[in-house]
Amino acid sequence: MDLKSITPVGIRTESLRKIYTSPPPVGGMGTGAARGAKGKAKPAYEVIALDGLTLDVRPGEIFGLLGPNGAGKSTTVGILTTRVKPTSGSAWIGEFNVWERRVDVKRLIGVVPQRPNLDFNLTAREILTFHGAYFGLGSAERNQRADALLERFKLTDRAHHMPIGFSGGMMQRLSIARAMMHDPAVLFLDEPSAGLDPQTRLLLAEMVRDYNARGKTILLTTHNMEEADSLCHRVAIVDHGKMIAIGTPQELKRSVPGGFLVRLHFSNAPAALVPLVEVLRALPGVTEARESGGGQVDLYADRGGVLIPAIVSAATAAGAIIHDVHISEPSLENLFLHHTGRSLRE
């Protein structure tokens, strides 16, 4: 291929804001979407999907956008892939401003959508060859690439089948093969592993790493911490359209105060726990303690299980009854919890 595909291309966004005034595309909907009531009056629909997101994805990097559903991940991908117009702010792929140079941008990117959007009127192989033709590949080249990709994604025996009968995993493999067909410098994967079996997940991770090893930039969105942790060079944690934290998975995990999260459930009324929380905060190794409602107390600490005897004595002294203890190791999940007070899975 030409030089363009050998030189890695970066991604940049600056104060990106997106406010939907009509229902957004599938997968791009914010949480708590205030849908207008049905009726003749104009629906009062306004959802802030992105609220000033600034990102800098380095050329040749595997970058993860981690956040719960409705955090603005798909909207970010929508804007970067020319399909969503930002309300304000701007985005670049390489040297091209995405909204102003849409055709140039489209040449540089490959997109694997959150929901399969395969051309159901074509066979698996035709989906690849036509995609190649849209990108101006000659007949010999697109046939050869299509066959190679079908082979790599273990779809050769289904090459001449219509994808309508394919399993979710097969559709996802075909979507990724299609996105790689024109050898784009930047690959977007929107929730690539959602609903996949473990085998396909492994294949997917392998394909992403292989593709990245060829100097390609990859941006993937996920609400799966393990995936972000194992696959991405750097991760940005987003929530409510804003960036909460950015760094390598290791840096991010280290940034959680203490690292360990000890979650305690008490049978007592929350008000009765206030003095106890003060005592717990003073325990050696505990960096933060807070009452998170419903008789739950979260402790961030630099150690886990060894704290338990001290906690139990403090609780007994305060007349509190512990009915559940959960210890989590340092993880991106804890980081998310620390910043938002909510779990990624909520």
Next chain:
Amino acid sequence: MNYKTFLAMLWRDAHVARRNFVTLAFQTLLQPMMFVFVFGRVMTTSGLMPPAYKSMLLPGIIGLSMVMSGTWAVAMPLVAEFQFTKEIEDRLLAPIEIEWLAVEKVVAGMIQALVAGLIVIPAAWLVMGSGVALSGDHIARFFMTALLVALLASSLGLVLGCTVGQQHIGLMFSLVLAPMIFFGCTYYPWQALATFPVLKRLVLINPMVYASEGFRSALVPQFPHLPNGLILGGLIVFDVLFIVLGLRQFRRKALT
């Protein structure tokens, strides 16, 4: 414009249409052909209709078949692809301005409308039997009408396909397409509305009228029809209107 991408997308639509040819043909041509048989053959042979009705009917049927197949060919896939299957996204991400994808859809629809016309002329002629008197004196006018009607059909398909919700397809038929057919001078010439002065003027807002009367003027000029200038003007105005409206709606659907 990136012509390679444009041609590849057109090739994709041709490929799919060829694969679904039989289904498509039945969907759009069976009903007009049954009408041709009942009114052009049964009614005329039984003496309930004068034999001259055959020649009067054929141009209307050509217009009807072209409009139905062209509109259907563009509207139905767009409704599904934008709202449900999202198949179109692959082409929206092709390296070409998205408006060209809409233009490509219109060109593909025009080709299907023209093919439908080509099939329907000999088929209807055969079904009706002897006594169809078509004139070959206005070939240029015929081809011009055919092109403008094909564009009318597919650009209307673009408007409907980017406007109608998936749950409203049935409504689109009963509220838009059925009145268009029945008040479109397909089964009768515009002159036949002489005794309904209000209706006669009202139907002029129906683009189908210009299609049927256009073919009448080109193929059976011996019968009364709308003035040629009005036909041409009507077709061009509706073509432009639907293209402009269709491109706007397409852009709205394709970008958020």
